[in-house]
Amino acid sequence: MYPNWLAQRVKMTPKRKALTFGQHSWTFQQLFDEAMNLAGSLKTVGIDNGNRVAILSPSNPSLIVTIHACWQLGCEVVLLNERLSDGELDYQINDAQPTLLLVDKDYQARVANHPSVTLDELAEKASSKFEIEDEWPIDRTMSIMYTSGTTGNPKGVRQTVRNHTTNATASAFNMGIQSNDVWLCTMPVFHISGLSIFIRSVLYGMEVKLYSKFDLVKVVDDLVDGQVTRMSVVSVMLERILRELEERDAKVSPCLLTMLVGGGPVPSNYLERAISRGIPILQTYGMTETASQTATLAPEDAVRKLGSSGKPLYLSFIRIDQASKPFEEGEICIRGGHVTPGYIGSHTTTASQVKGWLHTGDIGYFDEEGYLFVVDRRSDLIISGGENIYPAEVESAILQHPQIREAGVCGMSDEKWGQVPVAFIVSDEDMTLASLQAFLQAKLAPYKMPKALYQVNAMPRNASNKLLRRELRAWLISKSSK
Template sequence: MAPETIAAAVDAAADRFGDHAALVDGEVRLSYRDLRTWVRRLAAVFVAGGIRPGDRVAICAPNTWHWVVAALGASYAGGVLVPLNTRFTAAEMQDVIERSEAAALVVATDFLGRNRLAELSEVGGVPELVLTTGDWTFTDEVDAAPVRPDDISDILFTSGTTGRSKGAMSAHRQALAVAAAWADCGNVGPDDRYLIINPFFHSFGYKAGILVCLLTGATLVPQAVFDVARTRELVEQERITVLPGPPTIYQSLLSEPGCDSLRLAVTGAAPVPVTLAERMQKRFGTVLTAYGLTEAVVATMCRPDDSAETVSHTSGRATAGFEVKIADTGEILLRGPNVMVGYLNDAAATEEAIDADGWLHTGDVGTLDDRGYLTITDRLKDMYVCGGFNVYPAEVEQALARLDGVTESAVIGVPDDRLGEVGLAFVVTAKPLSTEDVIEHCRALVANYKVPRHVAFLAALPRNASGKVLKRQLREEVR
């Protein structure tokens, strides 16, 4: 019988895969038995610190073995995982910690030149129990806390169009079910070595990464900071077989010999040209694209025998028990057992997102072909994707409104060779401002991936008769 809680999955993996390599992070090499031992040790730390089933445990750290062990340890102790985006400013982190009522925090004090614990201490909001990553020497262990499949396993915060983040809650059975479906589509198993570039704080990195390995016995190899040269090095050194990432990674890998161990490439976040998909299939074997969002994780996915044209032009067909349909407005609707439980402490937003018939309104626009394959054509709410992260212009526009001299602004996403899309801010000012003024102001208030890379100064923003800014016109002018 398949495990229905994260703790049960940890125990099952240790029993099933034993001394098989579970996690490889530099000199740290853990078997599945070792992984369970470390998870039980971290769970003991949380329990000793007062964490009880249902308490929230926040994690702000890069992709390292510490994140994996801490996250699974929190679940083993009965806690609810609350991942924090490592690109968040201190104020953004503090907001999530406060609204999730996190009782504990696992934090990296030195990552990308920042001490996040020191930053949080300055703005307040540090939980009573704080555990920093580093040399862990814990020895005590505890048994798994009593947790049921329908108990909440994690709360992943995702920005809303108003700029206020919302915490999407998932149950243990849901987190494991989407991971199992993803693994099934990719035929992932114990012989695979899975390089995870996607941040663990993202639903893909955690559920389609860590949990996939836990369920299948694949070896997890984390990469803390995305760097193409380092990715290539890890693929060669660790004989990586599974690698999700943006198209730019594969363009680089295809340009040079080597990396012959790869057998499964999973891509998205930016269009995949047919010619690139063809080259990837010829070189690596299986190439998949998928569609998902925090509220549903992975809803559609290509299959291993799909053509390059299908991989290029669609996001696959329904998986993980989802139904997909297109509303009269063109909006993509999803329904199934793995739609989030709801938004944390926000019944109104939950009701707006999930209608009375159980359909999740995604805010994305698309089409379904006669095979049930989904193509994303637009976004209803102007959201764009920068380096794999969703950016909601309203949040950036709110930040711009706080810059002295800015009277109004409009932010859109524009194509970028490296990141897929980046922000372009159209700004109307009451006094002279430079591009540097605008960018530096944003950098102090929002995460780096939200900071506009381009700024255009206008005398006025185009509006329709009702006064709404015509972003479509701005996009056309850019094109």
């Protein structure tokens, strides 16, 4: 059994600030009181311990209170992605089969096919009494998140008390905890990188400064003015922050202790630019199935091991499948208390582990000192004339061009070579394939050179800003059929 997260935190530091949103803030006591009142309202509408509640809402204080209310009542929470299409939402709701669907009033029309209660309607209900649990079973499912669907149909991942607590504890062992920590959260709360910040907040007694969306100017203001000490981003967010800092000719405040960068390999150009702007970058590697981080670069290694995702966190184990020596690439496999015990719905019978190991589908290697380097998704691998080409490597080289903001690479069928790489770019100026190849000549082997170039207005990304290379492949098919 583990202690009830929020109830335990209130016993320890009730007056400490828990959440800031715009001009408003909440202490842990205030957050607990609001959550308990709303939990009573859930009880009034017939929800009880062990029920499953799905929530569709923007990232705002109402969502945070609702999540805690469900947990105080002993419910599983399914966090729905507000940026999905109506069809995708319909699939996830049908798959999850929640006892209750809660929606922000602005989204109610999107789930009209399903019975729902708005968050405003719930807040108006009388609050019934219920017995709070001081302790929680460690294997209780707390949250359910659907995988990002970068490679196929999303799966509903169970995340337990043990999963979340193990992850937050291991992260604290790596980064440390400061009494004045403030975590800037612009990641969506329906994503594990967002929710994990709020779980750390309760376990650490740490304030979270929440934004509903990534507001570039305000975020950079916070970083420069020293308003926050930690932040989580993905590559595309980092690049936008860097451009804004470069336009201002500014550096971030020394108060910023950590910027965790996850969601896939980070181009070396971004890392080098971040160092020049005073950003303490720590690359991290994790996934929905591991309740966030599994490996993270330690602060003292940030410069020396630039490009690495670090070593496995203290409570994590990683091996490279079928690799027997340093630098030998293979599938990354993970074991530990943070690994999901399984899935729900249509994937209930899908095993999350094989002999205790989660097979991630990601390709990586360890160097001679045991530092993990993530190469790419196995499903995105391009095999050209028998040679392996990793899109992330080609993208990293392309992004060194000063006029290119974003890049995406995928494989295109070729009669001679089987596949050849094709590049999509978002650029400040028109660019020809020949000029790009000339720029890349000293950076890539000839077989890795893009054989076609497409300039686009924006890259296809999911809600957590991960590049969807399968969409690039669909674009190629669409173009070839015209």
